Ligand SMILES: NC(=O)C1=CN([C@@H]2O[C@H](COP(=O)(O)OP(=O)(O)OC[C@H]3O[C@@H](n4cnc5c(N)ncnc54)[C@H](OP(=O)(O)O)[C@@H]3O)[C@@H](O)[C@H]2O)C=CC1
């Protein structure tokens with residue numbers, strides 16, 4: 001059995017990860033951490049009934065973390081600290097949290113010299129194929145205007161989404177360094193740029209479109225998630241994959257899905 005600890009266990013994604021872990025016969029929910037719902041049963045918070053694992057205050061993680069893999073769906077600053085603690089203790093990582101700054105990444109890269117970590121702004125298989133389609137189209141449409149639009153629920157804290165940012169990086173890696181412009185206002189004639197735009201509202205789980213706009217035509221590549229289970233299923237695959245990896249470093253879903261080798 002793979003012993004799994006979940007950080008952010010009271011959140012939208014964390015609750016679903018708890019449910020998926022306890023329903024999987026290869027996995028055991030060892031610990032659940034959050035900064036709210038402390039002391040409550042993680043199964044009850046996840047609406048799957050009492051499981052006997054209480055939510056522990058994440059500020060105690062340093063003293064009590066004991067698992068094979070820590071899964072983190074929290075907030076950027078908290079996640080960086082959770083990654084530090086896990087790496088100090090040799091606990092492998094699956095990190096879905098987004099909103100990291102360059103300074104956060106410097107720290108994460110340092111910590112992940114000690115343990116293997118799968119880090120991805122999007123664990124859905126569909127989005128990982130969407131990225132391949134965007135990469136392919138970018139190779140042939142380098143002179144088209146390329147824009148990225150994302151739509152998420154009204155509770156999302158960071159913008160633009162981690163997925164949209166990674167999409168922009170993929171486009172940049174193919175067409176060369178075009179600057180990224182976040183939203184537009186005032187007088188702003190289009191230059192050599194990739195526009196990234198964020199819409200927030202209601203309960204939208206997550207939608208991303210990359211537009212390739214030419215003269216007289218356009219292509220739109222869209223991924224729509226209408227259930228967070230799409231992300232959770234990928235994260236569960238990542239937990240099982242990383243549990244078998246010993247080489248420290250940062251991995252992504254390309255490794256988990258077999259597109260890249262360790
Ligand atoms: N990679 C992927 O496939 C996906 C990534 N995400 C990302 O995952 C993250 C979480 O999303 P979501 O579940 O919707 O957010 P939620 O706000 O619903 O859940 C996050 C939970 O983590 C808690 N928390 C805050 N700080 C810490 C900490 N240091 N340690 C433990 N728990 C903490 C929050 O408490 P409080 O609210 O009190 O701060 C909250 O309960 C976001 O960054 C989001 O972008 C989301 C979906 C898919």
Ligand SMILES: O=C(O)C1=N[C@H](C(=O)O)C[C@H](O)C1
Pocket residue numbers: 098121122152156157160161162163164205206207
């Ligand atoms: O916060 C969310 O909900 C999501 N966040 C991720 C991101 O920022 O890319 C992935 C997904 O689209 C849902």
